[in-house]
Amino acid sequence: MxxxxxxxxxxxxxxxxxxxxxxxxxxxxxxxxxxxxxxxxxxxxxxxxxxxxxxxxxxxxxxxxxxxxxxxxxxxxxxxxxxxxxxxxxxxxxxxxxxxxxxxxxxxxxxxxxxxxxxxxxxxxxxxxxxxxxxTDFSRRTDAPPHTLLTDREYGIFDRIVRGHALTEIADDLSLSIKTVSTHKSHILGKLNLQGQVDLVRYAIEHKLLDPTLE
Structure with missing residues (x-):
């Protein structure tokens, strides 16, 4: 069979x-x-x-x-x-x-x-x-980079944001409300100790989280 x-x-x-x-x-x-x-x-x-x-x-x-x-x-x-x-x-x-x-x-x-x-x-x-x-699972280490401590939902939204997806597009893709996505974005910024979207992109570049072959 x-x-x-x-x-x-x-x-x-x-x-x-x-x-x-x-x-x-x-x-x-x-x-x-x-x-x-x-x-x-x-x-x-x-x-x-x-x-x-x-x-x-x-x-x-x-x-x-x-x-x-x-x-x-x-x-x-x-x-x-x-x-x-x-x-x-x-x-x-x-x-x-x-x-x-x-x-x-x-x-x-x-x-x-x-x-x-x-x-x-x-x-x-x-x-x-x-x-x-x-x-070397970073999530189990005390010196883990901040992005490894994001929840799965937060990391998925973070990944989309730094790749240039609009919040409305992310909301549609994940079947969430704009308000919910915005709340997640605020939590992400707080956990990474950043101020805005430009900072998120800079963080992603500095930590090699953007793979240009996937764009």
């Missing part, structure tokens, strides 16, 4: 590429796909799945929040995060949220398929870079 995979990615071209990759294997098949986080959650609730492959940034419920919701309801479901976001910035957070693997979208076909099979079989799949990060 083939392992049924549910794909959730906001970019149709990425889903198409993954689907074609999987269709060429004897042991994996795409059971459903979506570009919306809310729909992904509904699909995963509808029946048993062998593996969920999720992007961090998709409309509706996205990213770390979605992973936490899935694991709360379906704790045995294996999750592979397949994202354009840098491992250094997000891998540890996705692992703590419940993902069993993290790959960036520049991974080759062999690596992606190996990760899917390993995770679906109950294992984990992390690159050497992620393993190194796990061994």
């Amino acid at each position: 083939k392992i049924e995979v549910m794909l959730a990615d906001g970019h149709p071209v990425v889903r198409c590429g993954l689907r074609r990759m999987i269709e060429g294997t004897p042991d994996l098949e795409v059971g459903a796909e979506t570009g919306n986080g809310n729909t992904a959650l509904e699909l995963l609730r509808s029946r048993a799945w062998g593996l969920a492959v999720l992007d961090l940034w998709i409309p509706g419920r996205s990213g770390l929040e979605l992973i936490k919701l899935i694991k709360a309801e379906l704790p045995r479901l294996p999750i592979l995060v397949f994202s354009a976001q840098s491992e250094e910035h997000y891998a540890l957070r996705t692992i703590r949220a419940g993902a069993s693997g993290y790959l960036t979208k520049d991974a080759d076909t062999e690596t992606i398929l190996a990760a899917m099979r390993s995770i679906a079989a109950g294992g984990v799949h992390f690159t050497q870079s992620v393993a190194a990060l796990l061994s």
Whole structure:
């Protein structure tokens, strides 16, 4: 019996590429796909799945929040995060949220398929870079940089702000009110001891949190 995979990615071209990759294997098949986080959650609730492959940034419920919701309801479901976001910035957070693997979208076909099979079989799949990060988890250190102490929600909003997303766009993407996003922004500024958006961007640059290859 083939392992049924549910794909959730906001970019149709990425889903198409993954689907074609999987269709060429004897042991994996795409059971459903979506570009919306809310729909992904509904699909995963509808029946048993062998593996969920999720992007961090998709409309509706996205990213770390979605992973936490899935694991709360379906704790045995294996999750592979397949994202354009840098491992250094997000891998540890996705692992703590419940993902069993993290790959960036520049991974080759062999690596992606190996990760899917390993995770679906109950294992984990992390690159050497992620393993190194796990061994020096900043969130558990007293000298942790301020941004590592942001909540997952705050970090997601911080990341979007420094990449130039307007608060209205962030609110729509995360299905939040403008007031809620503004409140999170205020909390972020307070935790980082900064005054405004320009300071946030400067902080991100100084701490190498902006990856120009993802713009």
